[in-house]
Amino acid sequence: MTEEIEFILDSTKESMMGSIAHLEKEFLNIRAGKASPAMLGGVFVDYYGSATALSQVSKISVPDARTITLQPFEKNMIQPIEKAIQLANIGFNPMNNGDLIIISVPPLTEERRRDLAKQAKVEAEDAKIGIRNARKDANSDIKKQEKDGTSEDICKDAEAQVQKLTDAYIKKVDELLAVKEAEIMKV
Secondary structure (H helix, E strand, O other), X not given: OOHHHHHHHHHHHHHHHHHHHHHHHHHHHOOOOOOOXXXXXXXXXXXXXXXXXXXHHEEEEEEEOOEEEEEEOOHHHHHHHHHHHHHOOOOOOOEEOOOOEEEXXXXXXXXXXXXXXXXXXXXXXXXXXXXXXXXXXXHHHHHHHHHOOOOHHHHHHHHHHHXXXXXXXXXXXXXXXXXXXXXXXXX
């Protein structure tokens, strides 16, 4: 196999792995009923004029399955952190006791679980689209190589390898989705 074809296959594999990594990151943001610091991953606080991640201005801990506590590194940050959590519109109502911000994670209703499962399916479908786009790009690059003089047999083999990669990564997306759906629906 030529160097160009090897490069196309490697970059396709890398792109498909990127889709999987993005899906796993998105799945962390979909809560499954259990408290987790990742639930606050998208919350940013106004810290002296710049938007700063919550984990940069406070210690986030999970003392039990239904509670998240935040201990600001600076006491004057309690109010801005509370405000940022409310503005993030993630369904949490923070309370503070002067030193800590305490968030009670409400149990999920059956309807909310179904909505989260649908959201997980949408994210999985987006990952599959990313994988298929990588396949399309690879196949068009292989066709260009064939026009530039690479033998037809090598190009056919390369296309078959791209399809094998696509099938493997689509299967991985389906497996990740099944695990996430089971996690969401478990009461």
